[in-house]
Amino acid sequence: MTAMEKKPRKIVITVSPLLVLLAILLVVGLLLAARMAKREKHALTIDDTALIVTKIQTLGELTTACYYDEMVLTRSKPGALSSTPLGSLARDGFGKDVDDHLVLIAKGTVRAGVDLLEMGPEDIRFSGDTVFVHLPAPQYLDIIVNPSDFEVFAESGKWAHEEVTKLQDTARQRLIMEADHAGLKRKAYEGAMDAVTDLLVASGYTYIRYDHNPSYIKMPRLGD
């Protein structure tokens, strides 16, 4: 028999089921570890950077009333697929929503009161045990909706920072409207009168007379 006529040798590889099981367990273990590591590192952390003070301003703001509200802010725009044949099919054929959506929940605070620095010497007059006071018009001193006050409830598609900021900014406008409706300025003015009265009475004065700010008369009452 020549070499060419030799019967080809059969190569047999035996794989032990135990080894396969061990390999599977190893891979599964690695994947689980990676998954856990991902969860731990899921929250991105920022670097500790310096805080630069750009302006210091002296104030004399007496805050006497605060309005709190929560609201839902939504914005939609055509999604990346919406103008494609696939998007049209999904929308028209299957009634699927192919738009991008952003839904935020905002918690905001409006702080109102009077700016005592607006008072001149003529706005407070002492006469015996009586004081005549003319308080400045009440105003919204702070409208606060910080990043910690926003919750991204739903987000689909790509949203640029400017688009998100624009939507977040509408929360401030809505807060002002709601605070107006709730009569916050009137409440703040009345609170300022109480605060100033208490201070003057504590200082030994018996009668406190208010020459009301004209804007106070026009202010709606709570629930008007």
Add this chain to the structure above:
Amino acid sequence: MKKIFHTVGTFFVLLLTIFMVPGCSERVPEDTTQREIEAISQMRELSLVEYRVRKIVKANDEGEWYKIGDRKILLSCTAYLKAGIDLSGFSAENVDINRLDGSVTVTVPHAKLLSLDMPASEIREEYDHVTMLRQSFTAEERNALLRQGEKQIRSSVPSLGILEKAEENARRFFESVFTKMGFTSVEVVFE
């Protein structure tokens, strides 16, 4: 051989389970505890100083070992911090008048941070770099970074000197008010 196929099949089922199950359970239900909050509340706070501060919020997301590429973001923001004193407990007991020598001692609480305002309109994205195989920063991720920035600003308050400045202004404020009332000597005590 059949055994091997069976084992490999089980392995893929396991893999699918690992990737799918946590994905479904990632969204933890929100706390649905009912809270009652008054829409309008009364307060008595005297803001005496405002600091305008700027901060750079920067993050570098190199990702996990199985993610290729990285993401970087730089946001600049402005915050307005107001400090002053809480006058809600102020009463006649806080004013000690001595009629004989025309002096008065006013006792007020120590200054504290009264408000922190970080308007969205003053937050700018200065730089954003995302490599090809990574996803862009989402609104939720950007907000999470800004929340951390806000927290850092809040924690910097003691070292800013804003509280000392507020107490300095409070002293001046009460001295001016009581001098107008005719008192010759005004002492302001913080406790």
